[in-house]
Amino acid sequence: xxxxxxxxxxxxxxxxxxxxxxxxxxxxxxxxxxxxxxxxxxxxxxxxxxxxxxxxxxxxxxxxxxxxxxxxxxxxxxxxxxxxxxxxxxxxxxxxxxxxxxxxxxxxxxxxxxxxxxxxxxxxxxxxxxxxxxxxxxxxxxxxxxxxxxxxxxxxxxxxxxxxxxxxxxxxxxxxxxxxxxxxxxxxxxxxxxxxxxxxxxxxxxxxxxxxxxxxxxxxxxxxxxxxxxxxxxxxxxxxxxxxxxxxxxxxxxxxxxxxxxxxxxxxxxxxxxxxxxxxxxxxxxxxxxxxxxxxxxxxxxxx
Amino acid sequence: xxxxxxxxxxxxxxxxxxxxxxxxxxxxxxxxxxxxxxxxxxxxxxxxxxxxxxxxxxxxxxxxxxxxxxxxxxxxxxxxxxxxxxxxxxxxxxxxxxxxxxxxxxxxxxxxxxxxxxxxxxxxxxxxxxxxxxxxxxxxxxxxxxxxxxxxxxxxxxxxxxxxxxxxxxxxxxxxxxxxxxxxxxxxxxxxxxxxxxxxxxxxxxxxx
Numbered sequence: 001x002x003x004x005x006x007x008x009x010x011x012x013x014x015x016x017x018x019x020x021x022x023x024x025x026x027x028x029x030x031x032x033x034x035x036x037x038x039x040x041x042x043x044x045x046x047x048x049x050x051x052x053x054x055x056x057x058x059x060x061x062x063x064x065x066x067x068x069x070x071x072x073x074x075x076x077x078x079x080x081x082x083x084x085x086x087x088x089x090x091x092x093x094x095x096x097x098x099x100x101x102x103x104x105x106x107x108x109x110x111x112x113x114x115x116x117x118x119x120x121x122x123x124x125x126x127x128x129x130x131x132x133x134x135x136x137x138x139x140x141x142x143x144x145x146x147x148x149x150x151x152x153x154x155x156x157x158x159x160x161x162x163x164x165x166x167x168x169x170x171x172x173x174x175x176x177x178x179x180x181x182x183x184x185x186x187x188x189x190x191x192x193x194x195x196x197x198x199x200x201x202x203x204x205x206x207x208x209x210x211x212x213x214x215x216x217x218x219x220x221x222x223x224x225x226x227x228x229x230x231x232x233x234x235x236x237x238x239x240x241x242x243x244x245x246x247x248x249x250x251x252x253x254x255x256x257x258x259x260x261x262x263x264x265x266x267x268x269x270x271x272x273x274x275x276x277x278x279x280x281x282x283x284x285x286x287x288x289x290x291x292x293x294x295x296x297x298x299x300x301x302x303x304x
Numbered sequence: 305x306x307x308x309x310x311x312x313x314x315x316x317x318x319x320x321x322x323x324x325x326x327x328x329x330x331x332x333x334x335x336x337x338x339x340x341x342x343x344x345x346x347x348x349x350x351x352x353x354x355x356x357x358x359x360x361x362x363x364x365x366x367x368x369x370x371x372x373x374x375x376x377x378x379x380x381x382x383x384x385x386x387x388x389x390x391x392x393x394x395x396x397x398x399x400x401x402x403x404x405x406x407x408x409x410x411x412x413x414x415x416x417x418x419x420x421x422x423x424x425x426x427x428x429x430x431x432x433x434x435x436x437x438x439x440x441x442x443x444x445x446x447x448x449x450x451x452x453x454x455x456x457x458x459x460x461x462x463x464x465x466x467x468x469x470x471x472x473x474x475x476x477x478x479x480x481x482x483x484x485x486x487x488x489x490x491x492x493x494x495x496x497x498x499x500x501x502x503x504x505x506x507x508x509x510x511x512x513x
Contacts, residue, residue, distance in 0.1 A: 031380075039375040047383060053350035054394070059336040059419045059485070062391075062513055213388030221391040221418045 003093065012084060015095050016234070018254075019083055019241070023233030024048040026240075026262065030269050037273045048229065055226035064125045064219060071121010072220065072227040078114020079231040082107055083238035089257055090168045090250040103162040104152060107242060111197075114235065115141055118216055125219030133215025136280045137206040143287035144196030144203075150295025151190035155246050158183055158302040164242075168250035178249040186298030187247045191267060192291040194243060196283065198236065198265075201272035203283050240264050315510040328509035333489040336419060344480060351394065351420065352477040355470065356387035358396045358417065362410055364460070365400025365427040371463045384470055390416040395473070398452075400460070401429035401442050407449060408503050414450045415512040419485035422477065424469055426456040434459055448498045451484035 003011065028045040035042025044050075063069065085102030089095035119138060122130040156162050158179070159170045171177045180187045196203040207215040217228055240261035244250060248264065251257035278286065314330040338344040361369070372379040373386065387393040390413045402410060414421070425446050428434035433444035446452055453476055456469035476482045488495060492511075500506055 035378070035380065040378040041381040042378070043380040043383060043385070047354070050350050050354040050383060053347070054354040055392075057347035057350060061418060214392070217392075218389050219391055225392055 008098070011094050012097050015088055015097055016080065016083065018095075019088065019237040020230065020234050022258065022261075023235075023237035024052075024230075026236065026265055027233060030265060033266075033269055034273060037269075048233065052226045052229050055221075055229065056223050058222035061222035061224065067121050067124040068219070069121070069224070071118050071124065072224045072231070074117020074121065075114040076227055076231045076234075078110050078112075078117065079235035079238060081110035081113065083234055083241070085110070085164075086238060086242050086245060087165050087168065087250070088241050089254055090165070090172070090245075090252055092253070095254065095257075096165075099165050102164075104156065104164055104167075104246075105162055107164070108149075108152065111239070112141065112145070114231070122216035122219070127218045129212040129214075129218045130216050132212050133206055133218065136212075137216060139280060140196060140203060140206060140283055140287075143284040144193040144291075146193075147189040147287060147291035147295040148193035148197070150292065150299055151186040151193070152246070154183055154186035154189075154295070154298040154302040155179060157299065158186075164245050168245045171249040172252075175249070179247040180249075183298055183302055185294050185301055189291050189295035189298055190243065190247060192294075193287070194239070194264075195268060195271055196287060197239060198268050200268040202275040202278045204272075204277055205280055205283065208277065236265070237261070317509045319506040319508055319510070329511065329513040330509070331513075332492050332511055333415075333485075335486045335489045338480065338483075348477050348480055352474040353383040355382075355384045355395045355422075355473070356393040357384060358390050358393040358413060359386040359388050360390075360396075360409075360413055361399050362402055362406050363398070363400030363427065363429065365429075366397070367399075368426070368460050368463055368466060369397060369399060372466060377463045377467065379467065379470070382467070382470060382474075390414075391418060393417060394421055395470075396421065396423045396450075398423065398425040398430050398446050400427035401434065401436050402446060403442050404502050404504075405441075407443055407499070408508070410446075411449065411499055411503075412508060412512045414488075420477075420482065421485050422454075422473055422482050423450055423452045423484055424454045424456065424466075424473055425452045426458075426461050426466060426469065428457055428459045431455055431457065443502055449495060449502075451487045451495075453482050453484055 025045060028043070028048050031047070032042040032045055084097050085099055085107050087096045087099035115137065119134045122134050155167060159167050161167060171179060175181055199206055205211070217225065220228060241257070243264050244257065244260045248260050251260055315332055317325045317328060317330055320328065339347065371377050379385070394417070396414055396417060398410065429436055429442065430446040433442060436442040437444065443449065454469050454473045456465050458465055473482070496510060
């Protein structure tokens with residue numbers, strides 16, 4: 001039975017709640033895995049929850065103007081918007097969100113919308129490190145967008161549609177139908193772009209804590225910081241679900257979704273623990289080099 | 305959050321040149337009443353489990369903070385982690401002796417932190433001047449200038465002592481006794497007078513938001 005509009009909004013909220021908690025636990029568990037690699041015990045898996053409660057429970061907060069407030073709001077809107085137009089679980093009424101209304105271009109727009117909003121807000125804070133972080137973030141974003149856009153073009157050409165649900169539907173029926181099997185070059189380009197997108201090592205110079213104190217969010221504190229931390233979980237979850245849908249065959253139940261997204265995110269940690277940090281100019285040159293060529297090759301293969 | 309009523313007399317900001325005074329806040333800090341018992345207990349529990357240290361080495365004792373990040377001591381497992389900006393951190397670690405020049409930065413950074421904020425002072429120098437007891441250029445007792453929650457003695461205290469100090473701080477926070485922010489706001493005049501007594505070249509606002 002088709003749910004009513006209110007029912008769908010309710011389902012979407014449940015879905016958002018699930019992805020928020022999943023994202024937070026994912027961040028916590030990845031931090032713990034990184035700690036194990038470094039021979040430490042590491043923080044508890046639930047530490048992100050404590051940090052958010054602590055930030056929200058701060059007694060005072062400072063303001064730097066309206067745009068300063070709107071920065072995290074835009075960021076959160078970007079995260080929620082990205083997730084709302086992706087089907088988290090293929091064929092599920094509860095987790096399909098509003099995926100029948102948007103397409104891949106809208107989702108890509110939402111991915112970058114949050115970053116731009118945050119850039120405006122962070123600049124309003126007036127801290128020089130915010131501006132440096134923003135400029136680094138945006139230039140790195142421009143660079144990794146190239147291989148990502150190329151791989152998205154490859155996927156769109158291959159399946160002849162921009163509808164994410166249709167792309168997932170075309171990949172059903174076993175591993176041989178996944179984009180990973182049918183067009184591995186596009187997936188490689190997209191995964192390298194993903195490393196840049198999630199800002200782990202080696203592309204973590206944007207929020208490098210020891211170098212430019214935490215980058216764009218330098219001036220953010222209290223509940224605004226709590227909002228950014230929550231968004232980080234939602235946004236991570238949304239990006240992982242998008243990647244799973246585009247390249248790894250989607251998921252037909254929540255368990256498959258969790259396993260697949262965990263493994264996709266794990267690539268970040270795997271690479272991040274093995275490679276040191278790039279400078280911004282190095283990462284831009286890197287993204288515009290081999291990954292872009294691989295992406296172009298992916299498009300050509302898809303077109304043939 | 306920003307209540308304007310019963311606002312005290314604006315601060316003079318006399319250290320600044322007149323044209324710069326308008327750029328800075330002239331409001332004194334105010335006290336914040338804790339929430340009701342159950343909520344405040346829950347918040348205090350979260351605050352105690354998530355201590356973000358202001359990563360600012362204020363003295364030679366800060367060298368003992370570094371090993372806490374390594375795999376040997378691993379402070380992350382206690383929910384303690386360094387945070388590079390005062391806006392986001394909740395614990396200020398005074399790393400040993402504070403010269404007058406450093407005190408100025410300590411005051412600025414402390415006032416920029418969002419409350420509730422906690423101060424851990426490590427090393428004998430922060431308690432009574434330590435080996436610098438007769439120096440012309442170091443301050444002797446840090447709690448005359450900012451409120452201190454936990455002192456850790458030693459010259460230097462070992463990283464283990466620091467971890468023990470942080471556990472003590474957690475107990476104090478859980479018990480709801482870590483109200484340094486309110487103490488600072490209550491005795492603001494006294495703290496400010498003490499600070500201005502030693503910092504001769506006072507060229508910053510009276511309260512650094």
